Amino acid sequence: xxxxxxxxxxxxxxxxxxxxxxxxxxxxxxxxxxxxxxxxxxxxxxxxxxxxxxxxxxxxxxxxxxxxxxxxxxxxxxxxxxxxxxxxxxxxxxxxxxxxxxxxxxxxxxxxxxxxxxxxxxxxxxxxxxxxxxxxxxxxxxxxxxxxxxxxxxxxxxxxxxxxxxxxxxxxxxxxxxxxxxxxxxxxxxxxxxxxxxxxxxxxxxxxxxxxxxxxxxxxxxxxxxxxxxxxxxxxxxxxxxxxxxxxxxxxxxxxxxxxxxxxxxxxxxxxxxxxxxxxxxxxxxxxxxxxxxxxxxxxxxxxxxxxxxxxx
Numbered sequence: 001x002x003x004x005x006x007x008x009x010x011x012x013x014x015x016x017x018x019x020x021x022x023x024x025x026x027x028x029x030x031x032x033x034x035x036x037x038x039x040x041x042x043x044x045x046x047x048x049x050x051x052x053x054x055x056x057x058x059x060x061x062x063x064x065x066x067x068x069x070x071x072x073x074x075x076x077x078x079x080x081x082x083x084x085x086x087x088x089x090x091x092x093x094x095x096x097x098x099x100x101x102x103x104x105x106x107x108x109x110x111x112x113x114x115x116x117x118x119x120x121x122x123x124x125x126x127x128x129x130x131x132x133x134x135x136x137x138x139x140x141x142x143x144x145x146x147x148x149x150x151x152x153x154x155x156x157x158x159x160x161x162x163x164x165x166x167x168x169x170x171x172x173x174x175x176x177x178x179x180x181x182x183x184x185x186x187x188x189x190x191x192x193x194x195x196x197x198x199x200x201x202x203x204x205x206x207x208x209x210x211x212x213x214x215x216x217x218x219x220x221x222x223x224x225x226x227x228x229x230x231x232x233x234x235x236x237x238x239x240x241x242x243x244x245x246x247x248x249x250x251x252x253x254x255x256x257x258x259x260x261x262x263x264x265x266x267x268x269x270x271x272x273x274x275x276x277x278x279x280x281x282x283x284x285x286x287x288x289x290x291x292x293x294x295x296x297x298x299x300x301x302x303x304x305x306x307x308x309x310x311x312x313x
Contacts, residue, residue: 001025001218004063004105006051006096007070008044009035011169011177012111012161012210014308016067017044019211023218030060031070037305051092057099065218068096068110068146071139089138090145097149107155108146109217114162114203114229114269116140121233122272125160125225132266143225150223157217159210162229162271166207166290167297167311170304178202178236179291182243187299190254196261198237203229203270206285213281221279229271230283239287246292248299 003020007013008029020027021043029040033048040046049056051070071089093110100108115136117123131137146156165179174181185192205228213228244251273283301307 001064002028002062003065003067004028004030004060005067005069006030006092007068008046009037009040010069011166012164012207013067013069014040014168015166015207015211016069016214018312019215020067023215028061028063030057037303037308039305039308051095052087054095054098057095060099060103062103063105065107065109066096066100066105067214068093068108068142070096071111071142085134085138089135090141093142093145097145097154100154101149101152105154107157107217107222108149109214110142110146110156110158111214112143112158112160112225113139114160114227114271115266116143116160117269117271119266119268121268121270122231123227123269124272125227125275155222157221157223158225159214159217159228160225160271161210162203162205162227162269164205164207164210164228166294168207168304168307169294171298171301179204179239179243179294182240183291183295183298186243186247186249186254187295190249192240192254192256193259194236194240194256195259196236196265196267197258198240198256199235200266201233201235201268201270202239203232204234204239204287205230205283206287206290209283209285212284213276216279216281224275226276227271227273228276229273230287231271231273232287233268233270234287242288242291243295245288246295 003025005013005017009031017027028045030047030049036046116129118130118132129140163178169180171184
């Protein structure tokens with residue numbers, strides 16, 4: 001099949017693109033031009049575009065399926081730059097839907113977020129969304145656009161991703177990715193800054209488990225929404241302990257400091273994954289093992305290009 005991946009230079013976008021290429025689909029990536037590394041340009045056809053500007057999507061060819069992964073995906077940034085968040089997540093998703101309708105796309109597979117739930121333990125897809133951040137609202141708006149466009153014979157699958165981590169994550173981004181932020185701080189120094197209480201908790205899932213589920217949507221899973229999560233609660237303290245356990249340096253060398261929470265940040269979020277597990281999927285990567293592998297992959301990496309090359313070597 002001919003498949004477009006929006007946000008194709010990003011963490012999840014690149015991983016799903018690599019899996020689609022392995023499955024022998026033809027894959028085209030769209031993202032901001034300066035996001036692409038040499039690795040992307042060598043392995044895929046790339047198109048530099050801002051999805052919030054519809055005219056920049058018009059030159060694209062016809063596709064069978066769109067994996068819509070492009071997003072402003074940081075809760076903090078959505079609070080301090082709310083209009084940019086709306087441009088990329090709301091207007092951008094509307095534009096992707098408009099493009100899909102015009103070009104005869106058969107299906108959109110959308111990466112939504114656990115942020116649509118707000119606070120919640122073992123949230124189910126049927127629970128009422130109560131987002132606490134502009135980011136959560138914008139991702140929920142994207143879901144509604146995709147569902148609305150199904151009236152034009154565009155099938156969809158929506159995945160509400162919980163905290164995803166793994167090789168290829170941007171360690172220079174200090175605001176996004178609870179695992180990557182703490183891991184990067186541990187690699188670059190001896191101080192780990194925590195935004196909020198150590199008792200905060202998340203549902204943390206490895207990117208390989210995410211990709212396995214998302215690739216299932218190529219066949220079936222029509223007009224459905226699924227939580228993509230482990231159904232396991234991990235506190236910030238437990239997460240940092242696992243990172244330091246995997247580290248070359250002794251845990252006693254690190255200082256952990258609470259620098260205060262930011263508005264819109266959930267104290268706790270864990271998902272119920274029973275709906276997806278009923279289809280035969282289940283998470284395979286234990287958090288401790290996943291963090292050890294992520295640390296080993298990342299500790300000597302100098303660039304994202306180098307990270308992607310190491311991942312497939």
